[in-house]
Amino acid sequence: xxxxxxxxxxxxxxxxxxxxxxxxxxxxxxxxxxxxxxxxxxxxxxxxxxxxxxxxxxxxxxxxxxxxxxxxxxxxxxxxxxxxxxxxxxxxxxxxxxxxxxxxxxxxxxxxxxxxxxxxxxxxxxxxxxxxxxxxxxxxxxxxxxxxxxxxxxxxxxxxxxxxxxxxxxxxxxxxxxxxxxxxxxxxxxxxxxxxxxxxxxxxxxxxxxxxxxxxxxxxxxxxxxxxxxxxxxxxxxxxxxxxxxxxxxxxxxxxxxxxxxxxxxxxxxxxx
Amino acid sequence: xxxxxxxxxxxxxxxxxxxxxxxxxxxxxxxxxxxxxxxxxxxxxxxxxxxxxxxxxxxxxxxxxxxxxxxxxxxxxxxxxxxxxxxxxxxxxxxxxxxxxxxxxxxxxxxxxxxxxxxxxxxxxxxxxxxxxxxxxxxxxxxxxxxxxxxxxxxxxxxxxxxxx
Numbered sequence: 001x002x003x004x005x006x007x008x009x010x011x012x013x014x015x016x017x018x019x020x021x022x023x024x025x026x027x028x029x030x031x032x033x034x035x036x037x038x039x040x041x042x043x044x045x046x047x048x049x050x051x052x053x054x055x056x057x058x059x060x061x062x063x064x065x066x067x068x069x070x071x072x073x074x075x076x077x078x079x080x081x082x083x084x085x086x087x088x089x090x091x092x093x094x095x096x097x098x099x100x101x102x103x104x105x106x107x108x109x110x111x112x113x114x115x116x117x118x119x120x121x122x123x124x125x126x127x128x129x130x131x132x133x134x135x136x137x138x139x140x141x142x143x144x145x146x147x148x149x150x151x152x153x154x155x156x157x158x159x160x161x162x163x164x165x166x167x168x169x170x171x172x173x174x175x176x177x178x179x180x181x182x183x184x185x186x187x188x189x190x191x192x193x194x195x196x197x198x199x200x201x202x203x204x205x206x207x208x209x210x211x212x213x214x215x216x217x218x219x220x221x222x223x224x225x226x227x228x229x230x231x232x233x234x235x236x237x238x239x240x241x242x243x244x245x246x247x248x249x250x251x252x253x254x255x256x257x258x259x260x261x262x263x264x265x266x267x268x269x270x271x272x273x
Numbered sequence: 274x275x276x277x278x279x280x281x282x283x284x285x286x287x288x289x290x291x292x293x294x295x296x297x298x299x300x301x302x303x304x305x306x307x308x309x310x311x312x313x314x315x316x317x318x319x320x321x322x323x324x325x326x327x328x329x330x331x332x333x334x335x336x337x338x339x340x341x342x343x344x345x346x347x348x349x350x351x352x353x354x355x356x357x358x359x360x361x362x363x364x365x366x367x368x369x370x371x372x373x374x375x376x377x378x379x380x381x382x383x384x385x386x387x388x389x390x391x392x393x394x395x396x397x398x399x400x401x402x403x404x405x406x407x408x409x410x411x412x413x414x415x416x417x418x419x420x421x422x423x424x425x426x427x428x429x430x431x432x433x434x435x436x437x438x
Contacts, residue, residue, distance in 0.1 A: 021436060110313035113434060135311060136279045136320055136430050164430050165281045213434050222432055254281050257320040258309025 005044050012215040020046035022213060025109055027051045027102045027128055028118035029078045031193040032142045034065035035202030036116050041086040041093050049112055050082035051098045051105060063195040114209055116140045122179040129162050129169050133252045136164045138212060140205045146192035155197055155230025159204045161222060165254050167247045172225050197230050204235055275316035275425050276413055282431020284321050291326050292366045299332040301339040301365060305350050306402060308360035319360060319398065338378055347386050354394035361390045366404040373405040387414050408437055
């Protein structure tokens with residue numbers, strides 16, 4: 001066991017090796033994603049793929065872990081901040097940042113063992129989940145929103161694990177075709193985000209990831225969905241999901257995996273062009 | 274270039290359950306994992322998409338080997354490769370724990386029937402898998418290559434995520 005990870009040896013006798021061999025991509029490295037990346041560096045995940053095309057702006061500084069005033073002045077890439085934070089915690093972590101939309105680095109993303117999605121559009125989250133399903137990659141979706149209810153605001157969110165072969169975000173009722181069509185997040189100003197719900201949801205996501213990959217305990221079924229009530233300050237497992245062990249996904253099948261075309265020929269053509 | 278195989282826990286459970294059944298005369302059972310694949314930045318990933326059982330009548334009664342498929346079985350697998358344009362992986366198990374190894378007979382026979390799959394579907398990789406109760410090993414013939422390559426990494430995706438080298 002690595003000396004730096006000795007306090008988490010209860011995760012399993014070889015948990016350090018398991019985590020070191022793991023490749024996790026965090027798509028969206030802003031509010032929630034920056035917390036996730038920081039924690040993954042702490043727990044000893046060996047390979048990180050932060051993906052985000054955005055640069056640090058002053059309006060990110062209320063929540064972007066590791067970003068400085070100087071980063072906002074310079075318009076630093078968010079993924080550069082991710083790499084800096086990760087390597088300042090653990091110089092051995094192999095961070096390969098990509099400052100591009102994830103659609104442009106899909107070959108990189110296919111190498112991920114787990115994808116953590118911290119995107120702020122329904123269509124983006126839905127597309128990323130579909131990608132993860134096709135390539136048998138567990139997808140952890142972190143979502144938060146602020147709604148106007150009467151004369152006050154309500155913070156809500158969830159962390160959902162979309163596991164190949166199990167129910168998807170649509171089955172869980174987190175993203176509906178209507179959401180994707182309307183693309184309407186809450187009414188508390190453009191893309192409302194604050195640091196503490198992001199941190200809480202990111203911590204839950206990392207906990208679910210650790211449960212998935214290390215042998216520290218085995219519950220009857222994986223935690224797939226935790227709902228956050230930001231006004232009551234509670235994060236709870238979804239009751240229906242926990243009690244319904246005979247779940248079935250109506251939207252994806254495990255037979256629909258891999259590339260649908262002859263990849264060997266198409267890749268040769270690509271090289272020629 | 275890394276060569277990996279990914280399969281769901283449910284599918285590998287289905288494979289093991291089938292291979293575990295006693296056969297009227299063959300000493301062991303075999304089957305086929307039908308695959309899909311993709312390229313990634315680090316190499317090639319093969320995915321298990323479904324399992325094809327070999328019926329009881331699909332074996333030759335030959336007590337010198339654990340299991341010998343008859344021509345009808347091989348033709349049926351070739352037909353899947355040809356009509357669906359998919360990778361086909363022959364699979365059998367050695368049971369026990371730890372990393373399994375192909376026997377000399379396995380290696381000899383693999384080379385014969387994998388050649389048949391390559392002939393009808395040359396644009397995809399094909400190969401063979403050998404399981405234990407806890408792990409697996411595999412060989413893969415990539416398009417255009419006459420020699421097999423060892424599969425470098427296996428990932429089982431299910432109630433947990435398990436990667437083995």
